[in-house]
Amino acid sequence: MAVAPLRRGLPLDEPRERPPSPREAARWITTYPARRSPQIIDRLPRLLNHCPELRHTHDLVRRFVSMLDNRDATPLPGWLDDLADSGLAPLTGLAGALREDRHAVAQGITTPYNSGVNEGRITDVKLQKRLMAGRASVPLLRHRVVLIAHLRRYAGRPTVSQR
Numbered sequence: 001m002a003v004a005p006l007r008r009g010l011p012l013d014e015p016r017e018r019p020p021s022p023r024e025a026a027r028w029i030t031t032y033p034a035r036r037s038p039q040i041i042d043r044l045p046r047l048l049n050h051c052p053e054l055r056h057t058h059d060l061v062r063r064f065v066s067m068l069d070n071r072d073a074t075p076l077p078g079w080l081d082d083l084a085d086s087g088l089a090p091l092t093g094l095a096g097a098l099r100e101d102r103h104a105v106a107q108g109i110t111t112p113y114n115s116g117v118n119e120g121r122i123t124d125v126k127l128q129k130r131l132m133a134g135r136a137s138v139p140l141l142r143h144r145v146v147l148i149a150h151l152r153r154y155a156g157r158p159t160v161s162q163r
Contacts, residue, residue: 071111080099
């Protein structure tokens with residue numbers, strides 16, 4: 001039965017592509033357009049045409065990225081208004097939270113500095129504390145955190161000078 005349509009020359013159904021997962025769609029939207037693969041370049045417009053809410057979200061994300069790229073926070077109040085008026089509950093909640101800390105958000109957009117290194121160290125401390133689960137003392141925790149910081153800083157570099 002499966003081969004009979006082939007023998008008769010009937011056209012076969014095109015294989016359907018799997019719809020993207022929410023995580024994939026989010027990655028497609030947040031990826032810089034110049035870094036998108038040909039597959040994403042082909043599929044993202046079809047996805048955005050199929051879902052107007054996602055298209056609106058994509059436009060809002062691109063506008064925020066342009067604020068970050070230009071280090072210009074002047075469009076932030078209008079962007080927050082558009083975010084709140086989007087009609088999507090998660091984006092409205094995000095707009096409310098960002099509006100409460102708008103001065104910090106504006107400062108984060110305009111300055112070239114970030115706290116990524118500090119956040120990484122805090123994460124290391126939390127992970128080591130969780131791994132040790134109260135079985136060791138503070139000096140051992142300190143030693144392990146310092147060792148991890150050292151390994152991250154010098155990873156990929158030769159530890160012995162080459163002669």
